[in-house]
Amino acid sequence: METILFNLFAALAVLSALLVVVNPLSRNPVTSAMFLVTTMISISGLFVLLNAYFLAAVQILVYAGAVMVLFLFVIMLLDVEETARRKLRVVSLTMGLLSVAALFGVYKSSLETTYEKDLGSFEIDGFRSEHFESVSSIGEKESFVTVGSTQALGQELFSSVNGFILPFEIVSILLLVAMIGVILLSKKELK
Amino acid sequence: MIEPTLSHYLLVSGALFSIGLLGVIVRRNLLIIYMSLELMLNSANVALVAMSRFNGNLDGQVMVFFIITVAAAEVAVGLALIVALYRKRQTTEVEDLASMKL
Numbered sequence: 001m002e003t004i005l006f007n008l009f010a011a012l013a014v015l016s017a018l019l020v021v022v023n024p025l026s027r028n029p030v031t032s033a034m035f036l037v038t039t040m041i042s043i044s045g046l047f048v049l050l051n052a053y054f055l056a057a058v059q060i061l062v063y064a065g066a067v068m069v070l071f072l073f074v075i076m077l078l079d080v081e082e083t084a085r086r087k088l089r090v091v092s093l094t095m096g097l098l099s100v101a102a103l104f105g106v107y108k109s110s111l112e113t114t115y116e117k118d119l120g121s122f123e124i125d126g127f128r129s130e131h132f133e134s135v136s137s138i139g140e141k142e143s144f145v146t147v148g149s150t151q152a153l154g155q156e157l158f159s160s161v162n163g164f165i166l167p168f169e170i171v172s173i174l175l176l177v178a179m180i181g182v183i184l185l186s187k188k189e190l191k
Numbered sequence: 192m193i194e195p196t197l198s199h200y201l202l203v204s205g206a207l208f209s210i211g212l213l214g215v216i217v218r219r220n221l222l223i224i225y226m227s228l229e230l231m232l233n234s235a236n237v238a239l240v241a242m243s244r245f246n247g248n249l250d251g252q253v254m255v256f257f258i259i260t261v262a263a264a265e266v267a268v269g270l271a272l273i274v275a276l277y278r279k280r281q282t283t284e285v286e287d288l289a290s291m292k293l
Binding site for chain 1: 193194195196197198199200201202203205206207209210211212213214216217218220222223225226227229230233236237240241243244249250252253255256257259260261262263264265266267268270271272273274275277283
């Protein structure tokens with residue numbers, strides 16, 4: 001069941017990501033935005049398969065909700081008329097495709113050499129296998145089930161010993177700064 | 192059928208990242224370049240969550256939490272910049288935005 005769902009979500013994510021970037025039927029930014037929403041939702045499905053339930057919910061709320069609405073709002077605001085299809089420069093297209101394919105090839109081959117025995121057996125060097133065993137000694141299933149629950153994530157985030165309270169507060173300031181910056185940027189007269 | 196392992200998730204993440212990079216290189220509409228950037232950020236999130244799941248360590252998920260927050264702020268600022276630029280130049284094609292002078 002998990003395998004079927006993984007295949008479904010992974011294929012959907014990659015396919016709609018491709019349609020965001022190189023849609024043969026439409027150059028309209030709105031179409032791209034809609035396919036980006038599909039990608040985000042499939043990625044949140046992948047998060048659920050990885051037991052990251054809270055992040056899956058946040059992914060849908062923030063990305064598929066807030067960010068994409070912002071994108072669509074700006075697209076409508078700019079009212080970009082469908083420009084006459086500019087001719088794609090063949091050189092830049094082929095060079096881009098080639099370089100990205102080369103990068104992906106390097107990544108894939110490095111993955112294959114790293115996880116030769118296809119994971120599970122994490123015993124590539126001493127440290128890793130040791131770490132993995134300490135995890136599995138707790139009881140693989142149980143620790144994996146609790147990992148990623150909202151409660152566990154909150155305890156990790158706000159624990160007083162080695163939590164992330166200070167980064168959390170700094171991020172809130174960052175959000176405030178971004179808000180002020182956006183208001184300043186979108187004033188009528190840009191000085 | 193085999194169970195999906197860490198390497199499968201990393202492969203999906205790499206594919207998404209490559210597609211996003213392709214979009215940044217090939218497309219010339221500012222808005223679509225920006226969407227491709229979002230795609231690349233999300234592929235990194237997938238890799239982090241997969242690592243955290245298969246190592247039994249929650250730190251990766253905390254990092255994704257922060258990445259999502261920062262990405263939301265970044266989108267707001269970037270789109271405001273695009274709107275301001277469009278007011279001045281009446282275009283979102285990067286080819287028409289070749290000079291830095293407003």
